[in-house]
Every structure is written in structure tokens, then in C-alpha cells.
Amino acid sequence: MTFQAPKGTFDWMPPRSELALSVREQMSAPLRLAGYRYVETPAFEDTALFARGVGESTDIVSKEMYTFEDKGGRSITLRPEGTAAVVRAVLQHGLHHGPLPVKVWYSGSFYRYERAQKGRYRHFSQVGAEALGVEDPALDAEMIQLAAEAFASLGLTGVELLLNSLGCAACRPAYRSALQDFLRGLDLDDATRARVEINPLRVLDDKRPEVRAQLAEAPLVSDHLCEACKGYHEEVRSLLRTAGVAFTDDPRLVRGLDYYTRTTFEYVYEGIGAQTAVGGGGRYDGLSEMIGGPPLPGVGWALGVDRTVLALETEGLVEANTPRAGVEVYAVPLGDEARRVLFDLVLELRGAGVSADLAFGGKGVKGAMKGADRSGAAYALILGERDIAAGAAQVKHLASGEQTAVPLAEIVTMFKEKLVK
């Protein structure tokens, strides 16, 4: 073993890789049904995009970014999250001048320089969705429902939805300073004291018991919302209730990124290590302006593919969500002439929509049959000198061991009828 995957990363290998791919598909299926369009942006961006979009005060920007200088002297950063890049792309291509809301989704890899542990890696995968240009509680509710639907379609029952509102430019500042006043009176370590000054909301998220204990009397955002925010949030909650989306109000739910306003939510799951969030998102009405764009409200989420796979594993849902892999027909040639005939026949079968493979490598019959067995194929298609002379191949049903001779000219139609729906 000379090389291994870089520290903090891992490979998706079969069959887990196929489960992960299927998870991505099932996460995006509800989005496509709701009119969201697929977008793809580069894996890296101008560092300033994240510094301004995600927020200088966040840990992501201050210590978790993969930043480097390219040969042209530009500062480049591997994307630590998706929203800032998607908003950048929407603005760059003027999609916000078209019909609103702009609804897009993405699926890809993200990078954060952190110490790895279960459910947290330096390279990770998310499926995300963003809806831009409209401030409508129904859009927030749709967004939240779509992710809930995605988790439900995977069969997960342990996903809990937490909901909160962080207020807006009108009411947040007052709350922020009220919270700071409270926090400054607590007994906290230096790093946390610094956080109180730059990003006090995140202190509410601290999981250390000695900090938690002091937060019991902390002022809550929900008590400081302006009338507009209160009404907006009530409407989101009411729409969710009507839609049958179960949620729990969590007035302490804040998120790690600076750009969130109003609706904030997180999908949490117990039992995938110390991490609990399998997805999260919210409204970010100020983001566009932070990165130099026009006022453009937005709401979105990102779901963690890796963590969702872990959740599926803890709920025993792996098999149910792993698509059948492998081929249906496995061709076993006996001799060079048979190999040539079967090579063509296998291509014909694939052309007709029947998955087929051939025993490569000139193994003996025994080895080739073993290959047929291990491939998981339903049928072995055996051809030797005697069969060529007779103009028929042996078709063996591997589960039952039943074997019949089928004329070569009828092989493709026979399998097509049997296997193609």
C-alpha cells in the first residue's frame, strides 16, 4: 500500500458508493417534481466570495477553508458550502432578471479543513436547493417540506426537524445587543468571549455543559422578533402544520453561517456519531448584497449525503435503498471461436436493453462459471464448439440449475422478452 486517501477523506466503494448515488437521486427527486433546475458551479471560487458571503466571523472562514494561491496569483478557495457560489452564479448569469423565484438545485463535493471524525470529513457531499428572488412564507414552507419528503422517501423515521426564526435587519440588531449584554456577564473562556463580540448568536449553540448551564436565562430571538417577522414565521409554521410536516420549535437554533435571516431550520438525527445535523438551511435575504449584488431574498437548504448514508445504516435501510448492481446475463465462452461469437452476442444483448457481461481473461469453464455465479447474473450463456456446430447456445438459469439449448438467432429476443419490462 503506497498511497492512501488524503487525511480526513475517504473513498466511496461498492456497494456503499451505489447507496450514496441513490441517496443523491432520492434527495433531488422531490426538487425536480417541484420545478427546481439543476446547476453546477466550480469546486473552487474566489476566496473573497466566501469571506464576504459566508462571513469573516465564522469558523468556516477563519480556520476551515482550503485556500491557496493559483499560478496567476489569485487567492482561490475550495468551496466550503454551496449557497454563496450558487447565488454568485445566478447573479452572474442574470437569472434573477427572469421569472421569479429562481429555483435551482445542486449536488456535489465540499471541502473544509477540520479534524475528521464520524460524520465529519474534509471532503463531503451535499445535495442543495435554493429559491431566489421572492420573499414568501410559502416558499420557505415548500423548501422545508421538500427536504422532509426526501428523508421520508428514503424510509428514515428518526429525522427530526427543528425550526426557528432569526429575525431580520429591523429586529435582529436589538436582539443581538440584548444577547451580548447577557453573555458579557457570564463566566466564559477567551475564545467564547471573543465570539460574544463578533457572532453572539452562535454562543447559544455551544454544547459544553458548563456553558449550556449559564445559557438557561439567555434572551431568546423569539421574544425580540418584529411584527413582520413574527407574522412571517407564524405563516410558515401554519403552512407546515397544514402540510403535515412535523417540526419542533427550537428558539436556540442558530446556524454557523452569517447570512441567515428569519426562517432557520435543521434536520437532526441521533445516532450517527457526535454530529446530529443531516441537513439544514434557512432564509438569507442579505446574502446577495453582501457579495455585491442587488437586493435578492432567498431561501435554501443543503442535505449531507454522507451523514444521511450513516443514518440509513443505523436504521437498517441500506438494502432497501441500494439499487441492484451487476448484470442479468453472463456469457461463458469455451474456446476462441466461441469467444468471438459471444462478444458480438453480448453487445447485441446490451443493445436490446439486456445487461450482459462476458467472462474475460481466458479462464477455464470452471473459472468462468464461477465468475457467472459471483456476478449475480440470473443466467449463464454458455457456448462451446459443439454448440456452435448445433447453432444453439446453452442457457442456464443459475438459481435452479436448469439448462436449455436456445438457437443463436433467438437468444436476443428470448432474453428481451424475459428480462426487459
Place this chain on the structure above:
RNA sequence: GUGGGUGUAGCUCAGUUGGCAGAGCGCCAGGUUGUGGUCCUGGAUGUCGUGGGUUCAAGUCCCAUCACUCACCCCA
């Protein structure tokens, strides 16, 4: 960045008081020269993470180091 745990065959792991490097599974071959699975027989595979130290002798004890892993901080 900080702390705990673990490194032995492809995989999962045993290895006693320091005394010849092991098992199961997998892999390969044969039993069966045109037939897989089950069964039987045989076979191959090791820098015991790495480097140093103690010792007649180290997988085992000591030191260092690296990797993996879990957790803290933080996050999807």
C-alpha cells in the same frame, strides 16, 4: 489546534509469563479436460505501521514517530 483508543495475511481478528507468525472468511488450484453455488483435498499471501532502545531472545517491555479512529472546538 487539544484529548482518548487502535495499528498482526486481501477482510475480521486471536496471539498466554518475552521463546518457531496463527484462525475464520476470502483468494488460487485440484477432486470434475463442457458447467457455478454445497462438499472434500491442497496451496499462496506478512516490513507484526515505522524508527530506535532493553534482552541470549521482542508481535509482546520502553521511547519516539506516523497512520487510522472516536471525541472536544465547530459544522452538513
